[in-house]
Amino acid sequence: QAQLVESGGGLVQAGASLRLSCTASGRTFSSYILGWFRQAPGKERAFVASIQWTGTTYYADSVKGRFTISRDSSKNTVYLQMNSLKPEDTAVYYCAARPPGGSASEFRLSDYWGQGTQVTVSS
Numbered sequence: 001q002a003q004l005v006e007s008g009g010g011l012v013q014a015g016a017s018l019r020l021s022c023t024a025s026g027r028t029f030s031s032y033i034l035g036w037f038r039q040a041p042g043k044e045r046a047f048v049a050s051i052q053w054t055g056t057t058y059y060a061d062s063v064k065g066r067f068t069i070s071r072d073s074s075k076n077t078v079y080l081q082m083n084s085l086k087p088e089d090t091a092v093y094y095c096a097a098r099p100p101g102g103s104a105s106e107f108r109l110s111d112y113w114g115q116g117t118q119v120t121v122s123s
Helices: none
Strands: 003-007 010-013 018-025 033-039 046-051 057-059 067-072 077-082 091-098 117-122
Touching: 003 091, 018 033, 018 091, 018 117, 033 067, 033 077, 046 067, 046 077, 057 067, 077 091
Parallel strands: 010 117
Antiparallel strands: 003 018, 018 077, 033 046, 033 091, 046 057, 067 077, 091 117
């Protein structure tokens, strides 16, 4: 059974950097769109970034210029490099995978999701 597992979260101060990783197992996602979402306390899950198999990337306006998504298909892994972190970036971060097509920022609950990793940014 396919599974996504995130890692790399933690507690950092504002201005610091973190790199999240999400490794897939159980199947290959080389042709899939891979994405990162986040959910802050009391808020809905929100799109952060996604990357197509071609390498084309998409970002939420709130993270453009600070976050970078990348993928290593040989390792079945997607990364999220987060720089210049702000307290408002505090959230549980989830990775997701779905077949290509449609809007790059829209993932369904029926797609593949990881269990999430906590990122906390202190001021």
